[in-house]
Amino acid sequence: MPAGSSKLLNRASTAPDSAEWIDGFLFVGNRPILDLVNTKPILAKGPTELLPDFHAVERWLIASGTITSAKAKNRLRTWRHSPQAEAFRKQLITFRERLRDTILRIENGSAPSDDFVKDLNSRLLRHPLPTALRRVDGQLVREPLFDPCELADLWAPFVNAAAELLSETNTTRIRQCEGCIVHFFDTSKKGSRRWCSMNICGNKVKVAAYQRRKRERPSRPKSR
Ligand SMILES: [Zn+2]
Numbered sequence: 001m002p003a004g005s006s007k008l009l010n011r012a013s014t015a016p017d018s019a020e021w022i023d024g025f026l027f028v029g030n031r032p033i034l035d036l037v038n039t040k041p042i043l044a045k046g047p048t049e050l051l052p053d054f055h056a057v058e059r060w061l062i063a064s065g066t067i068t069s070a071k072a073k074n075r076l077r078t079w080r081h082s083p084q085a086e087a088f089r090k091q092l093i094t095f096r097e098r099l100r101d102t103i104l105r106i107e108n109g110s111a112p113s114d115d116f117v118k119d120l121n122s123r124l125l126r127h128p129l130p131t132a133l134r135r136v137d138g139q140l141v142r143e144p145l146f147d148p149c150e151l152a153d154l155w156a157p158f159v160n161a162a163a164e165l166l167s168e169t170n171t172t173r174i175r176q177c178e179g180c181i182v183h184f185f186d187t188s189k190k191g192s193r194r195w196c197s198m199n200i201c202g203n204k205v206k207v208a209a210y211q212r213r214k215r216e217r218p219s220r221p222k223s224r
Pocket residue numbers: 177178179180181182195196197200201
């Protein structure tokens with residue numbers, strides 16, 4: 001990992017099928033920044049906004065492991081009902097939708113737009129993510145040091161993870177599920193992952209294909 005970059009929202013998650021839903025949010029993207037894009041899924045009742053208020057943003061930050069310390073959780077709570085919190089949420093939704101457009105472009109083989117890169121660059125300048133060295137089993141590892149003191153600091157993990165996703169990974173591994181609108185980063189050995197999750201879409205698509213084959217198969221004459 002290059003110096004100074006963040007794994008905060010880009011760290012690989014554990015087994016793909018483990019804990020797909022955490023506190024009402026879907027985590028199947030292998031990159032939490034993609035799971036942010038997936039916070040407007042199509043559920044039984046149609047497209048559903050999973051971040052309808054700042055409290056939901058707070059819950060997502062905790063569910064994704066972005067906010068872990070009790071101190072930071074307390075700060076989030078004190079910001080919850082401020083007008084700035086709602087303004088932040090609205091801007092985050094706008095950013096999420098622009099990131100979604102960018103992801104769709106990449107999946108279609110195009111590069112991110114200059115406008116998006118310019119916007120991201122200006123946010124990276126304004127919201128740097130400090131890092132610190134920590135000893136793990138005698139080895140020094142460089143980790144993001146995310147301690148938001150004010151609301152605007154919450155941008156740091158989002159914009160740094162987005163920049164990392166667009167610049168440091170094999171972008172051909174960014175894909176959309178064949179059965180729904182969810183995006184994921186394919187970490188499978190063969191690079192052949194097709195679904196957001198076997199539980200959610202994999203089985204659904206397989207059953208539909210089976211039924212289609214069954215319908216198309218000419219029925220055998222009945223023996224008497
Ligand atoms: Zn799916």
